[in-house]
Amino acid sequence: MTERLGHFIAGETVPPSSGEYFPSTNPATLRVLYAAARGDAADIDRAVASSRDAFQSRAWRTLTPTKRGHLLRRLGDLIGENAEELALLESLDNGKLLREMRGQMNALPEYYYYYGGLADKIQGAQIPVAVPAILNYTQREPLGVVGTITPWNSPLTLTTSKIAPALAAGNTVVIKPSEHTSRTVLRLAELAVEAGFPAGVVNVVTGFGNEAGVPLVSHPALAKISFTGSTATGSRIAAEAAARFIGCTLELGGKSPNIVCDDANVTNAARGVVAGIFAAAGQTCIAGSRVFAHRAVYDELVERVTERACTIRIGDPLHSDTELGPLAFADQLAKVDSYVKLGAAEGATVRVGGARPDDLELPGYFYSPTVLTDLDNDIRDVREEIFGPVAAIMPFEHEDELVALANDTEYGLAAGVWTQNLARAHRLARRLDAGTVWVNTYRAMSPMSPRQGFKSSGVGIEHGIESMYEYTRLKSVWINTDEGPVDDPFVMRG
Numbered sequence: 001m002t003e004r005l006g007h008f009i010a011g012e013t014v015p016p017s018s019g020e021y022f023p024s025t026n027p028a029t030l031r032v033l034y035a036a037a038r039g040d041a042a043d044i045d046r047a048v049a050s051s052r053d054a055f056q057s058r059a060w061r062t063l064t065p066t067k068r069g070h071l072l073r074r075l076g077d078l079i080g081e082n083a084e085e086l087a088l089l090e091s092l093d094n095g096k097l098l099r100e101m102r103g104q105m106n107a108l109p110e111y112y113y114y115y116g117g118l119a120d121k122i123q124g125a126q127i128p129v130a131v132p133a134i135l136n137y138t139q140r141e142p143l144g145v146v147g148t149i150t151p152w153n154s155p156l157t158l159t160t161s162k163i164a165p166a167l168a169a170g171n172t173v174v175i176k177p178s179e180h181t182s183r184t185v186l187r188l189a190e191l192a193v194e195a196g197f198p199a200g201v202v203n204v205v206t207g208f209g210n211e212a213g214v215p216l217v218s219h220p221a222l223a224k225i226s227f228t229g230s231t232a233t234g235s236r237i238a239a240e241a242a243a244r245f246i247g248c249t250l251e252l253g254g255k256s257p258n259i260v261c262d263d264a265n266v267t268n269a270a271r272g273v274v275a276g277i278f279a280a281a282g283q284t285c286i287a288g289s290r291v292f293a294h295r296a297v298y299d300e301l302v303e304r305v306t307e308r309a310c311t312i313r314i315g316d317p318l319h320s321d322t323e324l325g326p327l328a329f330a331d332q333l334a335k336v337d338s339y340v341k342l343g344a345a346e347g348a349t350v351r352v353g354g355a356r357p358d359d360l361e362l363p364g365y366f367y368s369p370t371v372l373t374d375l376d377n378d379i380r381d382v383r384e385e386i387f388g389p390v391a392a393i394m395p396f397e398h399e400d401e402l403v404a405l406a407n408d409t410e411y412g413l414a415a416g417v418w419t420q421n422l423a424r425a426h427r428l429a430r431r432l433d434a435g436t437v438w439v440n441t442y443r444a445m446s447p448m449s450p451r452q453g454f455k456s457s458g459v460g461i462e463h464g465i466e467s468m469y470e471y472t473r474l475k476s477v478w479i480n481t482d483e484g485p486v487d488d489p490f491v492m493r494g
């Protein structure tokens with residue numbers, strides 16, 4: 001019988017109020033892994049009430065920031081101790097390579113150590129206002145109950161980017177993970193209790209976007225929503241948050257340019273292009289899906305990337321020599337394939353890939369690494385996020401032309417530049433409309449370095465000190481230190 005997972009509310013596993021569960025499938029083998037609780041508005045009510053009680057509880061409110069930091073560091077330790085199990089569970093759930101998930105899990109404690117260290121460095125300031133008797137100072141306060149909604153491609157990492165700063169700042173959280181990957185986030189909530197977080201500080205309700213996500217975003221007791229996912233969903237969430245005047249942080253889609261200049265080390269650049277679009281089967285928001293190569297190196301780059309695409313080892317994500325696993329679910333596979341067919345119909349040349357590999361024993365949602373050339377910036381394959389292993393490679397001649405092409409997109413998440421010219425590197429970093437620019441590397445990330453999507457790629461900042469401030473509100477306190485009489489109430493402003 002299929003294992004059933006409940007929600008995690010107020011420190012314990014609870015069944016869904018509807019009694020309904022839904023299956024989660026391994027995308028490589030198509031075997032059902034478990035059934036997750038199908039959350040609805042009643043479950044969300046319960047979880048938000050629990051998080052609100054926890055926020056107001058003595059146990060949480062009177063905990064010093066330093067002690068909050070200790071709890072975050074303890075949680076980081078526990079994640080480190082359980083990294084192998086968590087990596088395996090994520091790989092089984094979303095089909096990403098076990099060795100990639102292992103890398104993510106081993107990096108995860110650093111997020112909790114970093115924000116644990118910042119918890120007692122949230123400070124206000126004394127403002128020298130021009131009234132001598134007035135002491136004016138600011139203080140940063142937690143917001144209250146923060147809702148987080150995340151996609152399936154890196155469940156724990158994306159959740160951590162939100163809850164580590166939110167908890168460091170003294171908030172409590174209700175997490176709604178993707179319906180495709182419920183399991184590890186539930187484990188995370190258990191580990192939070194084991195680390196010593198009071199019950200209710202971290203709650204999880206699993207389920208679908210329209211059934212559990214919508215009531216979370218519209219819950220009247222929610223102080224903020226922090227969302228990672230598609231731009232279409234982000235836009236709906238932003239409208240709801242605006243209507244209720246609550247804050248929102250949105251990390252959305254991308255169509256990032258990966259640029260190879262004529263002075264680049266083409267061997268490294270080709271590796272960077274391959275990493276940018278074929279790692280994680282292209283299922284990353286920062287995928288370098290639009291490759292611009294200078295005409296002088298275009299043919300060589302296309303050849304190298306195509307050659308490597310042909311030799312990528314596709315197969316079981318659990319095997320250590322596999323380089324490309326399956327797409328995460330059936331709709332993803334259908335979407336990627338339809339985009340490639342559309343591109344071909346619109347005149348693109350499919351250099352390699354463009355189909356499911358036919359020599360695999362596994363029945364899962366695999367798609368061959370695909371290279372498209374002979375396209376222009378206006379076709380849908382170049383304008384829309386495919387979220388799969390599909391590279392569109394286009395030539396350019398002049399830097400101004402390149403900048404215009406690279407910035408001619410609704411997105412602005414990330415960009416890569418491959419050049420050995422220092423001045424050009426800095427110049428392009430400044431001119432590209434992207435929240436993150438990598439030069440001679442790609443996909444690098446750290447909890448210390450803030451990241452932000454420009455344009456339709458997001459609102460607000462994740463990572464870095466700045467992200468923690470997004471989970472606080474700033475209060476200005478005015479104290480009159482003059483105890484004398486108030487002479488004239490009509491000129492009290494001083």
Ligand code: NAD
Nearest residue numbers: 150151177178208209213214229230233251252253254285
């Ligand atoms: P999605 O928007 O379909 O779903 C994301 C989450 O939102 C899921 O948990 C889903 O259940 C929930 N949801 C769906 N509709 C909702 C609604 N109306 N109200 C509230 N919640 C709702 O995205 P996806 O397909 O799961 O993920 C892929 C997308 O995520 C891609 O666009 C990718 O670029 C983006 N992404 C962005 C980043 C980033 O940091 N910018 C990182 C990873 C993924």
